Amino acid sequence: MKTWVYIDHFKGQAMPASWEALGAGKNLGTVTAVIFGQNVEALAKEAFENGADEVLLADDVTLADYRAEAFSSSLSKLAAAASPDAIFLPTTTRGREIAAMAAIDLKTGVMVDVTAIEVQGDSIVVTRPIYAGKLLSKETCSTRPQIVTLRGRAFPKPATQAGRTSTLTKVSPAMSEADIKSKVEGYTTAEAGVSLIDASVIVSGGRGVSNNPALTPPGGLDEKQTEIWRAQQGFALVKELASVLGAAVGASRAAVDAGYVTYSHQVGQTGKVVSPDLYIANGISGAIQHLAGMRTSKVIVAVNKDTDAPIFKVARYGVVGDLFQILPALTAAFKQRLGK
Ligand SMILES: Cc1cc2nc3c(=O)[nH]c(=O)nc-3n(C[C@H](O)[C@H](O)[C@H](O)COP(=O)(O)OP(=O)(O)OC[C@H]3O[C@@H](n4cnc5c(N)ncnc54)[C@H](O)[C@@H]3O)c2cc1C
Structure with missing residues (x-):
């Protein structure tokens, strides 16, 4: 199975759940890490060390700040051209947003907040908690690519291999600055402390x-x-x-x-x-x-x-x-x- 994994990060700092998703993708066959940002080539190196067979890297000033329209359209344009079997994203706020918007562009479905994955034939069957976690639902998606967001800490982090490298393919973003409607004016720092999502x-x-x-x-x-x-x-x-x-x-x-x-x-x-x-x-x-x-x-x-x-x-x-x-x-x- 050919799986793509979107690496969610903030200013080049990857969300740990991105590497968990990469590990889950690797278990199914070949895995391509998809990285968008500016000055984020170091993330490509990390992706290889975490097991990526290929990295698709769009490194561009228009991707310096996360903007849903720019990121999701870049993902869907690349996926439409290369037809991966599945696209995995971590279940972060950005991951959910990109998954939903890319699914609309690609006319496919999204299975969100997944806690287990198995393959039956050429389909992915996922397990996800529903009704506030009272029931576990098994689901599959009949359209392609199968887009899945994976719950943080539900999948193990892959063992890293220092110095491992593979094919880096540079790609262009789908939108120009003039076409992107939203602008990021700045950030305010939230309270410092250990992140809830990643905490053990x-x-x-x-x-x-x-x-x-x-x-x-x-x-x-x-x-x-x-x-x-x-x-x-x-x-x-x-x-x-x-x-x-x-x-x-x-x-x-x-x-x-x-x-x-x-x-x-x-x-x-x-x-x-x-x-x-x-x-x-x-x-x-x-x-x-x-x-x-x-x-x-x-x-x-x-x-x-x-x-x-x-x-x-x-x-x-x-x-x-x-x-x-x-x-x-x-x-x-x-x-x-x-x-x-
Ligand atoms: C649509 C919807 C969405 C919701 N989403 C969420 C959500 O995301 N997260 C969430 O948490 N809730 C959510 N709620 C609210 C939820 O229903 C509860 O009201 C809420 O979780 C109760 O919070 P609590 O346990 O702190 O307060 P309480 O239910 O009032 O419980 C306080 C507890 O503290 C104990 N206590 C009191 N004093 C002491 C003491 N000195 N030492 C030890 N124990 C003491 C009491 O025995 C009691 O069990 C949602 C509700 C709705 C309707």
Whole structure:
């Protein structure tokens, strides 16, 4: 099978899920990495070291910033000419967008957020979680190319071979600057920290992080400000544990909606879908929409005061208790164990 893999990156920094997708493509036969950007030749080298048999590289000033129309049209133009059997992309925001737009150009379908792939005859059959992860659906696509977005951390990263190289083919972008409607004026940096999608450990907080009646807030705060102040004390404990473990910080939607942390931390159906090795949920009840974003975590630990909280149904280890006591104890134990 001839598979293309779109390498998603930001300013030349590849998303780790791109290499996972490359590894999945390599398992099916020959794999071509498709790279768009400006001054990104180093990515081609990385692609070869991660197993690419060929790299198609469009290195051009019009591709310096990601713009959906320019990137997707370049992909579909190349694919229309070369007819790969399948195109894989990581399930990132950009990956989803390009997949959908290229599929329209190529009059084919997209199978998104896939967690397993097998080949039957000349077709790819994918497995993807549906209904908030309650069911696994097996699907195939009758048109070609079969476009698939692969969930991050659901596929292993290929072993790299330093110095490995192969055929580099330079290609041109499909659109000129005059034809591209959107312009990127600049970027603002989001909060620093470990990226949720790529994290192998995530420590999350929910509404329960604001629930410590023993804390006395400073005077002069109204009810909402008091709640936020309390949540900040709780999230400080979540962040401290995360820092000791080198983990990313996650949150439930209730915590995000209440203004405790920004949306970029939200895990769940309307937030990020994550699959870390370890997910520690603190003061999170385990609503179906939250589980949709984290139930494929390899080990789930839940800290909750309520013995009947649904999160305990998916947790490997459940701690029934007050997070304001449990979290500092956990952090101290990890610090000691890790010599920090
Ligand atoms: C369309 C739709 C999409 C949604 N998308 C998402 C999504 O993407 N992500 C998401 O998370 N939710 C999502 N939700 C919301 C979801 O239904 C829940 O409302 C939300 O997940 C609840 O967040 P929570 O568990 O933090 O809060 P709660 O349900 O209020 O739970 C708080 C928990 O904290 C525990 N607790 C309280 N104090 C302490 C303490 N001191 N120590 C230990 N435990 C304590 C309580 O026992 C309780 O279990 C969505 C809802 C809808 C309708």
